[in-house]
Amino acid sequence: xxxxxxxxxxxxxxxxxxxxxxxxxxxxxxxxxxxxxxxxxxxxxxxxxxxxxxxxxxxxxxxxxxxxxxxxxxxxxxxxxxxxxxxxxxxxxxxxxxxxxxxxxxxxxxxxxxxxxxxxxxxxxxxxxxxxxxxxxxxxxxxxxxxxxxxxxxxxxxxxxxxxxxxxxxxxxxxxxxxxxxxxxxxxxxxxxxxxxxxxxxxxxxxxxxxxxxxxxxxxxxxxxxxxxxxxxxxxxxxxxxxxxxxxxxxxxxxxxxxxxxxxxxxxxxxxxxxxxxxxxxxxxxxxxxxxxxxxxxxxxxxxxxxxx
Numbered sequence: 001x002x003x004x005x006x007x008x009x010x011x012x013x014x015x016x017x018x019x020x021x022x023x024x025x026x027x028x029x030x031x032x033x034x035x036x037x038x039x040x041x042x043x044x045x046x047x048x049x050x051x052x053x054x055x056x057x058x059x060x061x062x063x064x065x066x067x068x069x070x071x072x073x074x075x076x077x078x079x080x081x082x083x084x085x086x087x088x089x090x091x092x093x094x095x096x097x098x099x100x101x102x103x104x105x106x107x108x109x110x111x112x113x114x115x116x117x118x119x120x121x122x123x124x125x126x127x128x129x130x131x132x133x134x135x136x137x138x139x140x141x142x143x144x145x146x147x148x149x150x151x152x153x154x155x156x157x158x159x160x161x162x163x164x165x166x167x168x169x170x171x172x173x174x175x176x177x178x179x180x181x182x183x184x185x186x187x188x189x190x191x192x193x194x195x196x197x198x199x200x201x202x203x204x205x206x207x208x209x210x211x212x213x214x215x216x217x218x219x220x221x222x223x224x225x226x227x228x229x230x231x232x233x234x235x236x237x238x239x240x241x242x243x244x245x246x247x248x249x250x251x252x253x254x255x256x257x258x259x260x261x262x263x264x265x266x267x268x269x270x271x272x273x274x275x276x277x278x279x280x281x282x283x284x285x286x287x288x289x290x291x292x293x294x295x296x297x298x299x300x301x302x303x304x305x306x307x308x309x
Contacts, residue, residue, distance in 0.1 A: 007186040007262070016063040026082075027096045033082035035097050040066040042288035045075035047132055049107045049276065049286045052079060052114030054258075055202045056167055056191040064265035065109075069272065073288040083201045085156070087210055090117060091124040098130065107133045107276065107286050111261065113202065115139025119212040126216040132284045133221040135275055137268070138258060140237040141212040141244055148207035155203045160196035163203060167191060175229075179264070180257040187259055214244035222248040223275045225268065227256040249275065 007013055023037040036059045041048070049069065051062040059080035069076045079097075084090040094117075098106065108131055110118030115136040122131040155163065168188070175181060194202075222245050226238055242248075251271040256264040279285045 003189060005185040005189045006182050008189060012067070013060075013063060016060070016067055020063075020066055022059070025097065025100060027100045028082065028093065033084075033093070035082050035093075036080040038063075038066055038078045039075075040077075041070035041075035042073060043075065045286060045288050046103060047105045047107065047279075047284045047286055048075035048077050048103065049109060049272070050077045050079060052081075052108060052110040052118055054112035054114055055199075055206055056187055056194065057111065057114070058190045058193060061187065061190060061259070062109075062261055065261060065269060065272070068265065068269050072273070074276065074286050075288070076286075083197045085201050085204055086208070087117070087120050087205055088124075090205060091121050094121055095125065095130070105130055105132045105284055107131075107135070107279075107284075109135040109137065109272065110139055111137040111259070112139055113206045116141065116143065116212070117205070119217065120210070122220055123213055123216045129219070131220055132279065133223075133275065134217070135223045135225055135272060136241070137225040137261065138227060139224075139241070141214065141241055142210075142237070143207060144209045144211070145234060145237050146207050152204050152207040155200040155207075158196075158200065160194075160199060163196065163199040164191055164194075166203070167199075175257060177255065177257070177263070180255075180259075183257065183259045183262040186262065212244075217245070218247070221275075221278060223251055223271065224248045225251040225253070225260075225271055227253045227258075227260050227264075229255045229257060251275075 003009065020038050020040050023039065025035045025037060026033060027035065038059050051065060053059065053061050059078045062078040066076045066078055081090060082093060084093055098104070108118040108121070110116070116139055118131070118134055118136065119141060122129075122134060125131060168191070224241055224245065253260055253264060253267055256267070261268045276286050280287065
């Protein structure tokens with residue numbers, strides 16, 4: 001595919017693609033089920049930070065996190081999942097992927113659908129907690145908010161063009177912020193890369209009625225990262241998250257749109273560093289050298305960050 005968005009043509013993105021290899025891993029008996037992975041940072045870290053993209057995201061949408069955080073000694077993995085048609089199948093597939101990578105515990109950053117799946121995986125493995133912490137960005141905990149449970153049963157048969165048109169409407173924006181506009185163009189480009197099976201399966205999981213049992217996540221450290229400008233996430237979904245996770249840290253961003261990890265990457269990276277700092281000097285550290293975090297903590301502390309204790 002010809003990449004023409006400003007971000008795709010940027011020196012920063014080209015540097016990422018040339019320095020961080022894309023791995024393709026098949027862990028199911030069905031060899032067509034392929035996970036795509038970018039793995040950056042020290043490989044001797046066994047509790048990495050793993051990124052899960054939104055419905056239209058590919059593994060490279062977190063390239064700014066991989067580049068920035070890996071230089072701080074943090075092992076960062078961005079994942080684009082194989083095609084699964086149910087949450088249970090996805091969770092079992094992700095568990096097998098972690099086993100294949102010889103990873104026991106993880107920190108998860110999930111955006112939108114990625115955040116929902118991160119919560120469901122934490123719930124799925126609650127009997128033997130594999131999730132050390134969660135960072136949930138513009139996410140939700142009850143898929144019934146989309147009111148599309150019945151429609152979800154037919155996504156598998158719809159043409160890819162129809163599926164993508166369902167998404168394009170949500171990408172439209174009147175925003176004049178150049179950073180957000182460039183981000184939308186980049187994400188629209190990623191949408192065009194997805195096959196019919198990839199789009200249909202993601203939309204099926206996203207819209208099939210399901211909810212997270214927050215009680216199962218009561219011992220998981222959580223940061224809720226929300227943007228308060230133009231976002232596809234409803235205020236009701238946001239309030240449900242706040243109510244269900246009263247112990248969570250709050251990281252509020254005034255602007256950033258639906259994809260702040262691209263449009264406001266520096267601010268998002270700062271919130272991630274603050275979140276992970278709680279695990280420094282422990283076996284759950286995502287960082288090879290925790291002292292690296294201490295050298296940047298004073299800079300983070302000087303910034304006014306609305307976090308609740």
